[in-house]
Amino acid sequence: MRAPGWLRGALLRGWRGRRLPPWMTVVAAVGLILAGLSLALYNERQGAAQKQRAVMVQAQILSGSIAAALAFDDRLTVREYIDALQANPDIETVGVYDSQGSLVAGYAGGGYLPPTSAVRAPLSDGDHLVVTAPVTQGRTRLGSVYLRSTREPLVRRAAGYSGIGLLIVMASLVVTVLGASNRSLSRAHHRVQGEMRRRAKAERDLRRSQELEAATQLTLATERGRAALRQSEQQLEFALDAGRLGSWELDLRTDAVAASEFFRAAFGLGPDDALDSLRSLLAHVDLADRPRLQNALSRAIADGADLEIEYRTLTPLDETRWLLMRGRAAYDEEGAAVKIAGLSLDITDRKLAEQRQQSLLDELNHRVKNTLATVQSIAMQTSRTAGDADAFEHAFLARISALAQAHDLLTAVAWEGASLGDVIRRILAPYAAEGQIDRLRMAGPDVRLGPNAAVSLAMAFHELATNAAKYGALSTAAGELEVAWTVDRPGAGQALPLALLGEPVALEIEWRESGGPAVTPPARRGFGSRFVEKALAREFDGACELIFRPEGLQCHMRLPLSPKLQLAA
Amino acid sequence: MEYAVKAAYLYRFAPFVQWPPDAFASAASPFNLCVLGDDPFGAALDQAVRGQSVGDHPVVVRRLRAAEVATGCQILYVQDARRPALASALRGVRGAPVLTVSDQGRGDGTIIQFVVKEGHVRFSIDTGLAAASHVTISSKLLSLAVTTEGGR
Amino acid sequence: MSDKPSLLGLRLLVVEDEAMVAMMVEDMLMEMGCVVVDVAGTVSRGLALAGDADLALDGAILDVNLGGEKVYPVAQALAARRVPFVFSTGYGQAGIAPDFIHVPVLSKPYERRVLESLLLTTMAPQAPPGA
Numbered sequence: 001m002r003a004p005g006w007l008r009g010a011l012l013r014g015w016r017g018r019r020l021p022p023w024m025t026v027v028a029a030v031g032l033i034l035a036g037l038s039l040a041l042y043n044e045r046q047g048a049a050q051k052q053r054a055v056m057v058q059a060q061i062l063s064g065s066i067a068a069a070l071a072f073d074d075r076l077t078v079r080e081y082i083d084a085l086q087a088n089p090d091i092e093t094v095g096v097y098d099s100q101g102s103l104v105a106g107y108a109g110g111g112y113l114p115p116t117s118a119v120r121a122p123l124s125d126g127d128h129l130v131v132t133a134p135v136t137q138g139r140t141r142l143g144s145v146y147l148r149s150t151r152e153p154l155v156r157r158a159a160g161y162s163g164i165g166l167l168i169v170m171a172s173l174v175v176t177v178l179g180a181s182n183r184s185l186s187r188a189h190h191r192v193q194g195e196m197r198r199r200a201k202a203e204r205d206l207r208r209s210q211e212l213e214a215a216t217q218l219t220l221a222t223e224r225g226r227a228a229l230r231q232s233e234q235q236l237e238f239a240l241d242a243g244r245l246g247s248w249e250l251d252l253r254t255d256a257v258a259a260s261e262f263f264r265a266a267f268g269l270g271p272d273d274a275l276d277s278l279r280s281l282l283a284h285v286d287l288a289d290r291p292r293l294q295n296a297l298s299r300a301i302a303d304g305a306d307l308e309i310e311y312r313t314l315t316p317l318d319e320t321r322w323l324l325m326r327g328r329a330a331y332d333e334e335g336a337a338v339k340i341a342g343l344s345l346d347i348t349d350r351k352l353a354e355q356r357q358q359s360l361l362d363e364l365n366h367r368v369k370n371t372l373a374t375v376q377s378i379a380m381q382t383s384r385t386a387g388d389a390d391a392f393e394h395a396f397l398a399r400i401s402a403l404a405q406a407h408d409l410l411t412a413v414a415w416e417g418a419s420l421g422d423v424i425r426r427i428l429a430p431y432a433a434e435g436q437i438d439r440l441r442m443a444g445p446d447v448r449l450g451p452n453a454a455v456s457l458a459m460a461f462h463e464l465a466t467n468a469a470k471y472g473a474l475s476t477a478a479g480e481l482e483v484a485w486t487v488d489r490p491g492a493g494q495a496l497p498l499a500l501l502g503e504p505v506a507l508e509i510e511w512r513e514s515g516g517p518a519v520t521p522p523a524r525r526g527f528g529s530r531f532v533e534k535a536l537a538r539e540f541d542g543a544c545e546l547i548f549r550p551e552g553l554q555c556h557m558r559l560p561l562s563p564k565l566q567l568a569a
Numbered sequence: 570m571e572y573a574v575k576a577a578y579l580y581r582f583a584p585f586v587q588w589p590p591d592a593f594a595s596a597a598s599p600f601n602l603c604v605l606g607d608d609p610f611g612a613a614l615d616q617a618v619r620g621q622s623v624g625d626h627p628v629v630v631r632r633l634r635a636a637e638v639a640t641g642c643q644i645l646y647v648q649d650a651r652r653p654a655l656a657s658a659l660r661g662v663r664g665a666p667v668l669t670v671s672d673q674g675r676g677d678g679t680i681i682q683f684v685v686k687e688g689h690v691r692f693s694i695d696t697g698l699a700a701a702s703h704v705t706i707s708s709k710l711l712s713l714a715v716t717t718e719g720g721r
Numbered sequence: 722m723s724d725k726p727s728l729l730g731l732r733l734l735v736v737e738d739e740a741m742v743a744m745m746v747e748d749m750l751m752e753m754g755c756v757v758v759d760v761a762g763t764v765s766r767g768l769a770l771a772g773d774a775d776l777a778l779d780g781a782i783l784d785v786n787l788g789g790e791k792v793y794p795v796a797q798a799l800a801a802r803r804v805p806f807v808f809s810t811g812y813g814q815a816g817i818a819p820d821f822i823h824v825p826v827l828s829k830p831y832e833r834r835v836l837e838s839l840l841l842t843t844m845a846p847q848a849p850p851g852a
Binding site (some may be wrong): 362365366367368369370372373374375376377378380381384450452453455456459460530531534535536538539540541562563564 | 738739740741742743744745748760761762763765766786788789790810811812813815816828829830831
Binding site (some may be wrong): 065067069139 | 574583623624707710
């Protein structure tokens, strides 16, 4: 431990000064003696005052004790109190006087007891102290008391002060010795001080070089740390960019939001667009998802649990994007939440794919159910008309096959529809075998059929073709079949140029057989004619007619155009 | 001679006794030293209290006839408390802040009774009755009494 | 026929856009003794029939999806006339618009018994006519 600087400075100045001159030593000694004397005098005065106070208290106690006895002239009681005081060796003389000042009782232990007394100020005469006190009760004056006390003899008091004198002598001695040894001490001190200075300098140099080294190392370490930090920041940034990850941070004390470029992009916001508070962030969240996001944030802040939520954003262009946001809250030493921060990923593509997949599954389910209903119907109709099990099996499988053909065509274009020409060609393909191509003629514009329309028309042409193969033009080698379809427009048939005709309104299909066996109208209408004439007409809200001419069967269909039956663009 | 001493004592009880503040009609009301019935003091009492006061209250001697109500007195002296008329008067002031004093009739309803002992006039004090009368007697006076009695 | 509620003579409208399925429904209903007043394949035809005040109807079976169009306008017209109806669909209950969530749904493919009991509970008069 070292002395504080100011003290060391004062000591050094003192030691460095010249030797103490003799007159100064004398002055110091005289000063000390004077101080000792005044101390003794002060002590003497204090002693006297204290003594006086003590005797005063004694007088007052006596005065209070004897008040009643004095009032009622009970000298015996007065005497008892006085006798009690005699036990005190300091009290030499005691007197009690009545209200007229006459002595009632008292004792004189080796001194004078005045026969009458009056109250007056305490009186000190040499070694004695005289104190008087009134005896009163309420405001009534009943008499007075007189006390004379001895003090310690002066010799004994002086002995008490000799301790102070001894101290003064010792102090004088010390002053003298100090003066004498001043010179040698001063020399020794100079040596010590020189040594101290050298050491201080060496110490300073060492510390300076240590500090320099530490600073150098710190600088190096900081540089390395900064470089590493820069590198890891760059790596993080690269990783975030590569993963198309956004980063975000919400300062819970200031409500400030810091968001990266990718995070902003998911909200359709550029780097300069306002996204600086939770409020402005929520304003860009789909209304339906806002409470969910707020709840998730509060829960993550309250529980410290990981935040993970998918929600929709509203871009300024009213586009909906999906955002996956992950994060975690940070807390200070007292456990108060400071901020919540994390990463985000734009998952719009995934969400759209999920939605597409779901709607595809729904659609598939619907189609399967519808197809089953169709098959159910085919089975019922076939069983109604087939004569025996073999006939049922043959007809049922043929019809299911036609249904499958329609489905093939539909599947090829993602079930969006099929071309009328393709449907007809597909159904008639079995009858267009090698060498028989000439007997089939098909012509017409490109007409798009919806899925149901394709199935129904496939079934219709299947029924017509089956009938033709059984009884009509396709049952003989010479028979011919022509299928032609046209689009009817208002004004058609008036030989106007196409540009002047109105919008197309209906599809006209002509099925014309010729060259087969002579045709007679059947006695009973079968499933096929019922299907074509009634069911098909109803489906399209159109009209279909079978005409049994002797030269061959004709079928005329007029089907109004609709979303499920339209001219290809 | 005995009554001259008692006359002086009668007044000297006052500094050793505290009366409640409502014992006086006002701060300047006189201190009533009453004698009920026979007056054995004569002029000695008047001489003893002449020019005296208790606190701010000048001492006045009142001589009451037996029938009079004595509740306005601070000190009430009866020579013989056993006499029926005086006894009933004493019962009338019981509970009022009146220091009752008698010569005779110990146990008959006065707080202080004079007693003559070995040729000296002394007194006894009934502290229970003093407490019931709401007068506070200094311990200095109690220590001087020949006997003191507690409550009855 | 006993006192049981009966479908006999019930006049029904069928709205179904697939000819093959429509035929089967028509056959099933006729076998139950119902009168199939008409079969509509399109929303416009269905609306025309449902809105025809002269056409007496006791009920209707409506296919929800008619070639991309929804049958709900027809349903509204029928509801306005207080004609009871059921939906038929391959989508199941999930495909029904919220406004018609209380309407019974007939799932494709059809089961004759289910169709019959559904029609009995929704359309058959409680006191059988005549008998």
